[in-house]
Amino acid sequence: MSAAAPFRVAIVTDAGDLAAAHAVRTAVFVDEQGVPAALERDALDALSRHVLATDADGRPIGAGRLAPDGRIGRLAVRSDWRGRGVGEAMLRALLDAARDAGLRDTYLHAQLQAMALYARAGFVAEGARYEEAGIAHRTMRRVAGATFPVDDLAAALDTTVTLIAAARRTLWLRTRDLDPDLYDHPDVLAAFRRAATGRRRVQVQVLLQDPSTAQRRGSALLALSQRLSSAFAFRAVEDPVDREFAGAFLVNDVGGFHVRPLGHRVDGEAATDLPGRARQLAQQFAPVWERSRACSEFRALGI
CATH class of the missing domain: 3.40.630.30 (Gcn5-related N-acetyltransferase (GNAT))
Structure with a gap:
C-alpha cells in the first residue's frame, strides 16, 4: 500500500x-x-x-x-x-x-x-x-520481449506516441531533419508536451543530421521546444563517419524503440519491451552526442 x-x-x-x-x-x-x-x-x-x-x-x-x-x-x-x-x-x-x-x-x-x-x-x-x-x-x-513491424505513417505515429508516453526520464531521438510528417503531428507534439511537463519531467536529446533544413522549414517540434527549453537539447552531427549514418531512431529508457533503416522513411521495426536492444541503441547514441556540436542556430531562436 x-x-x-x-x-x-x-x-x-x-x-x-x-x-x-x-x-x-x-x-x-x-x-x-x-x-x-x-x-x-x-x-x-x-x-x-x-x-x-x-x-x-x-x-x-x-x-x-x-x-x-x-x-x-x-x-x-x-x-x-x-x-x-x-x-x-x-x-x-x-x-x-x-x-x-x-x-x-x-x-x-x-x-x-x-x-x-x-x-x-x-x-x-x-x-x-x-x-x-x-x-x-x-x-x-x-x-512483450519482441519487435513488431512499423509499415506506414499511421503505425509510426501510434508507436511514437507510446514510446514518448512510456519514457520515465529520457528519450533519445536521432533524425535527419525532425521528420515533419512524424514529429510535427499534433498527437506526437501533445505526447512530447505531456512528457516534458508531467510528473516525470522527461528529458529529450535530439541528434540532427540536417539542422538547417529543420530550421528553414519551421518545425513545430522546434517551436514546442522553444517553450519547453529545459526539456529539450539539440546537437548536430559533424564527424564525417557520423554524417554517413542513413537511419533514424527514437529510444526511451524503459526498453522501447522505433528504428528506421532509412531516415527519410517511417517504416522499420519497433518494440516497447526489449530493454537490452534499447540499451544498445542508447549506448550507440551517447558517443555521437558527445562529439556533436550544440545547435547554436536554434539558440538564436530562443531555444
Missing part, C-alpha cells in the same frame, strides 16, 4: 472477491457510463483471471480482468479514486498475470480518454476508432 493513497491490488481467488469486482464494474460501466448490464457481464468472466483493488478499509475501489486470449478488459476504478494510481497498479498486476500464464501478446479495447494510461504501460494503438456500447474505443496491443 501507498502512504499517500493506501490501496491494495490482488488477484481474485474466491467468490466474494469476484462479486466485489462485479459490483465495481456495475457502478462504473452500467450506472455511470450507461453500458447495458447484459453487455457488461459475459461468458468470459468465468474463464478470466480477475484483479480487485481495495482501500485501506477493504472496500472495493477497482477491478479488471485478463481473458485467456490475452485481452485485458473491464478495467474500472470508482470515481473518487481516479488519478491516484489504482488503474496503473491493476494494469501492472494483469500484465504480471499474463507473463505468468505465458502470454506475450496482450491487447485491449481502450476508451479514448484512457489511452494515455495504457500507452504509459507500453500498449500501442492500432486501427481506426470504433464504438462499443456507444463509447468510442481504439484497440491497443503490447508485445
Whole structure:
C-alpha cells in the first residue's frame, strides 16, 4: 500500500472477491457510463483471471480482468479514486498475470480518454476508432520481449506516441531533419508536451543530421521546444563517419524503440519491451552526442 493513497491490488481467488469486482464494474460501466448490464457481464468472466483493488478499509475501489486470449478488459476504478494510481497498479498486476500464464501478446479495447494510461504501460494503438456500447474505443496491443513491424505513417505515429508516453526520464531521438510528417503531428507534439511537463519531467536529446533544413522549414517540434527549453537539447552531427549514418531512431529508457533503416522513411521495426536492444541503441547514441556540436542556430531562436 501507498502512504499517500493506501490501496491494495490482488488477484481474485474466491467468490466474494469476484462479486466485489462485479459490483465495481456495475457502478462504473452500467450506472455511470450507461453500458447495458447484459453487455457488461459475459461468458468470459468465468474463464478470466480477475484483479480487485481495495482501500485501506477493504472496500472495493477497482477491478479488471485478463481473458485467456490475452485481452485485458473491464478495467474500472470508482470515481473518487481516479488519478491516484489504482488503474496503473491493476494494469501492472494483469500484465504480471499474463507473463505468468505465458502470454506475450496482450491487447485491449481502450476508451479514448484512457489511452494515455495504457500507452504509459507500453500498449500501442492500432486501427481506426470504433464504438462499443456507444463509447468510442481504439484497440491497443503490447508485445512483450519482441519487435513488431512499423509499415506506414499511421503505425509510426501510434508507436511514437507510446514510446514518448512510456519514457520515465529520457528519450533519445536521432533524425535527419525532425521528420515533419512524424514529429510535427499534433498527437506526437501533445505526447512530447505531456512528457516534458508531467510528473516525470522527461528529458529529450535530439541528434540532427540536417539542422538547417529543420530550421528553414519551421518545425513545430522546434517551436514546442522553444517553450519547453529545459526539456529539450539539440546537437548536430559533424564527424564525417557520423554524417554517413542513413537511419533514424527514437529510444526511451524503459526498453522501447522505433528504428528506421532509412531516415527519410517511417517504416522499420519497433518494440516497447526489449530493454537490452534499447540499451544498445542508447549506448550507440551517447558517443555521437558527445562529439556533436550544440545547435547554436536554434539558440538564436530562443531555444
